[in-house]
Amino acid sequence: MTNNKLNQQRTVSIAIKPTTTLLAAALMITGISACSLKGAKPVEQRDAAVVWPKLQLEVKPQAEMEKTIASMVSEMTLAQKVAQMIQPEIRDITVEDMRTYGFGSYLNGGGAFPNDDKHATPADWIALAEAMYQASVDDSIDGSTIPTMWGTDAVHGHNNVIGATLFPHNIGLGAANNPQLIEQIAAITAKEVMVTGIDWVFAPTVAVVRDDRWGRTYEGYSEDPEIVSAYAASIVKGLQGSAEQDFLGDERVISTVKHFLGDGGTVGGIDQGDNIATEQVLFDIHAQGYVSGLTAGAQTVMASFNSWHGVKNHGNKYLLTDVLKDRMGFDGFVVGDWNGHGQIAGCSNDSCPQAANAGLDVYMVPTPVWKPLFENTIAQVNSGEIPMSRIDDAVTRVLRVKMRAGLFDKPSPAQRTLSGKTELIGAKAHRDVAKQAVRESLVMLKNNGNLLPLAPNQVVLVAGDAADNIGKQSGGWTITWQGTNNTNADFPGGSSIYDGIQSQVSKAGGKTMLSPTGDFAIKPDVAIVVFGEEPYAEGNGDIDNLEYQRGNKRDLALLQKLKAQGIPVVAIFISGRPMWVNAELNAADAFVAAWLPGSEGAGVAEVLFSHADAQTQFDMSGKLSFSWPNSPAQTAVNRFDDDYQPLFPYGFGLSYADETVLETLSEVAAANNDESQSVAIFTRSVQAPWVMSIGSDNEQLPVTSSVLQGETVYLRTVDKVVQEDARRVEFNGEALGYINFRSNFPRDLRAVVESNAVLSFALKVDSDISDEVYIAMGCDTDCGKPLNITDALVPLPKSQWQTVSIELKCFSDSGVDFAKINSPFSLSTAGPLTVSIADIEMKPLEDNEQATIQCQ
DSSP states (O other): OOOTTTTOOOOOOEEEOBOOOOOOOOOBOOOOOOOOOSSOOOOOOOOHHHHSOOOOOSSOOOHHHHHHHHHHHHHOOHHHHHHHTEEOBTTTOOHHHHHHHOOSEEEEOTTOOGGGOTTOOHHHHHHHHHHHHHHHHOOTTTOOOOOOEEEEOOSSSSTTSTTOOOOOOHHHHHHHTOHHHHHHHHHHHHHHHHHTTOOEEOOOBOOOOSOTTSTTGGGSSOSOHHHHHHHHHHHHHHHHOBTTBSTTOTTOOBOEEEEETTGGGOGGGOTTOEEOOOHHHIIIIISHHHHHHHHTTOOEEEEOSSEETTEEGGGOHIIIIIIIIIITOOOSEEEOOTTGGGGSTTOBTTBOHHHHHHTOOBEEOOSTTHHHHHHHHHHHHHTTSSOHHHHHHHHHHHHHHHHHTTTTTSOOGGGSTTTTOGGGTTOHHHHHHHHHHHHHHOEEEEEGGGOOSBOSSSEEEEESTTTTOHHHHHOSSBSBSSSOSOOGGGSTTOBOHHHHHHHHHHHTTOEEEEOTTOOOSSOOSEEEEEEEOOOOOTTTTOOSSOBTTTTOOHHHHHHHHHHHTTOOEEEEEEOSSOOBOHHHHHTOSEEEEEEOOTTBTHHHHHHHBOOSSGGGOOOOOOOOSSOBOSSTTOOOOOOOSTTOOOSBOTTOOBOTTOOOOOOOOOOOOOOOTTGGGOEEEEESEEOTTOEEEEEETTEEEEOOSSEEEOSSEEEEEEOSSSTTOEEEEEEESSSOEEEEEEOSSOBOOHHHHTTTEEEEEEEEEOSOOOSOEEEEEEESSOOOOOEEOHHHHTTSOTTOOEEEEEEHHHHHHTTOOGGGEEEEEEEEESSEEEEEEEEEEEEEOOTTOOOSEEEO
């Protein structure tokens, strides 16, 4: 749901004429934008005591500690208190900022690294942790010696650090259904995090997913709250230690159960959308991970971006205070998600008393607006808008967690027990546990003729673009936020699925051939095709139905090509959710859902092949923790009712002892009438298959980070409505500069231009316009002329988002061939200019709607 202030847009209408200029570009980022539904009816809330239990928390308050905290709070200044409630991000603060303000905590978001270096070493992470800690306890400016703490998204291992052990994502772990293994994984993650001097992990995610269109489906363990409940307790104990043993000791980190509450149950599976479940269902389905996780001692809870019946959870006092704190008895602190407070009605990223008053204890404010938020919050306390009692309660909770974690007594980060023991990062023992998790997560959906397990002493063709691609098999939240722009070299010590196959086959005297396209010189005895979804993370992974590779069945073509040559085919499907793959199932003799196995792809091969020693033979043991759809439209695949008929039910999974035969499945999918008439280019992030670059005539830079400085163009991510959903582009005027979106292969978009469509985008002009500005499209060969839109931009008010649309006919009139478009949007100028862009798409005009920029 958009903030009214952010949603104020106006349009302009002006005739334009084409002119000339040539542009170029490159790089892939995937994603889909989402906003919550509007107009939801308010929920009928019941007395919290009727629905929500009073938890018997295993971590109890300690009287002496409470007295110490109360004394500290009474002596703190208001500025010191508010500083404990502010959590900035490492890209937006300096060590001197920490010394000046004494922030209670800070974070690194996905894709943020010390020194903005993706390949920062563990020593670099420790150095930053040590510098921030020492600055926080330095009272020379702020008068405070309260230690800060660093939070990180270690959601499937210490996934921001090069060389760390990466475990299967949660959806795969759910298929293993092994809580003891989960606790072991969490304990290993805690150790690798502690090596880098970090105190706090934003995990586990305890969402119960109700619609597989949600781009965070793979962050959920199961559609079944029973599995989620068992896992929540296990991972909290693995990260923090048990309340009775090693609780937050030298090898443990603070955990966070997230996201409170109902993020997996939004209407349509829309990320950050609206959950309209009844309060009883909210508890029965979506809250079970909190019941077990909080009982086990989780010390922090992260508020969710989503709404409950139209009310943003960051500002929902009933849920955050009445239910979570007062009724369930949670005495740790509630932290926000990435500028989530700014989405509350009447709030902005730099001002939101409503969040504090609702029960938010720590604002996650990962942009330069942390400073005005700090100042505004102080002013709001002074004016009485935020009661001092609420501030004192928030600070008490923060200090309580820090004391329980021993941060006042432990050595500084560089001096702690595990700090700097880099041999633990990706240690063999850790990788062995990860391989076990991979083996147990595999779910075999088809094994006609009992093709699997394979004899390893054969000629084995390994095909598919995921076969030798550790980044793709690891998915989102892997080094970078979206998991994109990684190569195998970014995973030292890891193994691709092909690496594992090659090892198994070579040891048995067989022969492997790697060919992503399925070509071969010697006919193989069997082909293993590894394929699946490209990496994505929150929001960017949202889809509108579950058909795999809709409109571009290149992986199906590969499977069919091999089968047509009489080669037995084993399909290994990499995905973050169940998908409609009936045709792919038909084209394979055996089909295995491998989910997102992480850095230890060799674990897949350990199960695929037979072993000479029966004692070491691994079986297919994984069972679906999500039911499998029988059509692209069966997206709410997690219903336990008599009318629901999935293709494969929850709990399904073949073993090698099973001799079932999967008959040919229907390959007919319902037509999508909108598919050929709407093309997303940039909606929150770059949409596949488009890639983005910036540059000039002499330079082309792929966009591989949130900040990119070129010779003529500077680009960084900014927030329009939600986290990093827009791009700010600064042209320095030293040469013609551009931002460009491009595909490696041309696309036939004739149906779009024939449907009375427009090129629509959101634009915010932040500077004077000193030279002509152009929008262009490109073909696989030079075609068309850029359109001069300068006259349309000059009258726009500064620093306000506008919706601009251009008739596609203008481009076709200029010579653009829509049968082979490989660049749907390029913006260029030769003069100094600063603009922000978002929401770029081609779409049909509604009835009685006109393009805001029309051609003559």
